[in-house]
Amino acid sequence: MRNRPIPEATVARLPVYLQALLSLAEDRRQMTVSSDELAQMAGVNAAKVRKDLSYLGSYGTRGVGYDVEYLLYQITRELGLTQDLPAAIIGLGNLGRALASFKGFAERGFKISALFDVDDSVVGTNVGRIKVRHLDDLKDIVAEEGVVIGIIATPPAPAQLVAERLADAGIKSILNFAPAVVKVPPDVTVRKVDLSIELQILSFYQQRNQAIATAREASRRLGTSDPSPQARRPH
Amino acid sequence: MRNRPIPEATVARLPVYLQALLSLAEDRRQMTVSSDELAQMAGVNAAKVRKDLSYLGSYGTRGVGYDVEYLLYQITRELGLTQDLPAAIIGLGNLGRALASFKGFAERGFKISALFDVDDSVVGTNVGRIKVRHLDDLKDIVAEEGVVIGIIATPPAPAQLVAERLADAGIKSILNFAPAVVKVPPDVTVRKVDLSIELQILSFYQQRNQAIATAREASRRLGTSDPSPQARRPH
DNA sequence: ACGCGCTTGTGACCTAAATCACAAAGTCTG
C-alpha cells in the first residue's frame, strides 16, 4: 500500500482528519483514536478512514487504534504543512478583508504575508498588520516574501488577469474565490471556491426533496403506493 | 436518458454552466453555443458538457448547438432558482458580514432575508439593510420570512448548536462555513465550505510537484533518466 | 432535392473511488 500514489479523494479528506485530530489533541485525555471514532468525527465511514490512512503507511496498532499525536504529525507532514506557507491575497473587498483577518489560516500552517489591490484608496492602507501593495509590485514582493500561494478575492472580471500575474510571478498554487473560471499554464494548480455555486447545489436538492415530499403527500391522499420509496440524498 | 436521476457530479457542474451562459446572454450577439465553446468556458471537456446536458433533456440542435436563453432557463429551472430563495446567515463576524454584503447571491437567485448572532453588541445593529436578530428568535423569523437556507458563519464551537437550531426551525438546506463537522437529521442536507481545507489541499500538490521538480533536477545533474516522466496534476 | 459539413446524443468502454468482508495482529483477562 505504501508508496502508491495517494488518490485525490483521499487528499481532500486528509485535512478533515487533521481537523478532528487537532480537537482530540487539545484535550490531552485521549492518546489514541480508532478508525471508527475518527470516522464519526469526520463524518465518513470507518473503512474509508482506514483505507485513506493506509496510503500514508501503517501507522495504526491493531486492537488499539491510531496514536493521536503521531498521526497528527504524519498527516501534517504529508500535506506539507510542517512549516508555515506564505500566502498572498489579491483583492481587498469584503471577502478579501475577511480572509485577511481569518484566524483559521495561521492555525493550520499558513501565513498571510502580502496583500494586493489596484484601488488607490486601498493601496497603502493597512489591513490587520499588513500594508496593502499595488498589484504591479506583485512579482517583486512575492520573491521577497517567498510567497507560494495566491488567493484571488477580486470581482470576476479581473480574475483572469490576476491569475496570469500570479503565474508570471512564479506562483504554482492558486485558490480562486472569484466567480469566474480562470485559465493557467499546466504547471499551475487552481482550486475554485464559489459561494453561490454551493448554494445552487443546495437549491437543487432542496427542490428535489420538496418535490418528493409533495408527491408522497399526494399519493398518500389518493391512497396509492409511494411513488419514490428510497429518496436518496447527496453524500 | 431523460428521467434518469441526475448524477451528483453533474449537479455540481450545472452552476458552472449557468455562470458561463449568463455571461454569453449578456452580450446579445451570440444566440447559440456549442458544447465545445461551453466546455472551454466552464473548464471541462465537451463530451462531459453534452452528457451533463442530456440528463436534462435534448435541448440542443445538431449541427447548431444550444440556444443560450433556452438552456439558461432550463438549468435555472432544474436548479430550482426560478424564484429567489430566502436565506439566513448566522454569525456576523468578518466572514458573515462579507457574505451578507456579497452581491453574487442576489444575482444568482438568492435573497439574504435574515441575519442572526448571539453577541449583544451586534444584535440590533444593521448590516446592509437588514437588522441582526438574536439567535433565539430564529424559529419565528424563519417562519415569518419563509427562509429555506441557513448559512453558518460562526466559529467552530457553536456550529453544531446552530445547525440543530436550524434543523429545529424546519430548515432543510445548510451551508456550513465553520471549520467543524456538524451532524444533522437525515432529512437535512449540509454542504461544507472550509477555506483552510482548500489551502491544505493546494499545499499537498504544491509540495508534491516541488518534490518532483527537485528529483528531476537531481537526476538531471547525475545524468540519469527522469524518475517520474508524467507528473499528473489534480483535476 | 440532395449531399456536405457540423454538432448533438448516447451506447460502449475505461478509470477511480467506495464498500465489503475477513485474515492478521495486537491487547486484556483470568
Add this chain to the structure above:
DNA sequence: CAGACTTTGTGATTTAGGTCACAAGCGCGT
C-alpha cells in the same frame, strides 16, 4: 499463556463517473 475480544490493513467486488467514438440529425448551399 491460552483464548476472547478489538481493531487494523487490504484484497475483492461494486458503484459512480469520465472518456471515446460514431451514428443520427440538422442547416445550408447549390
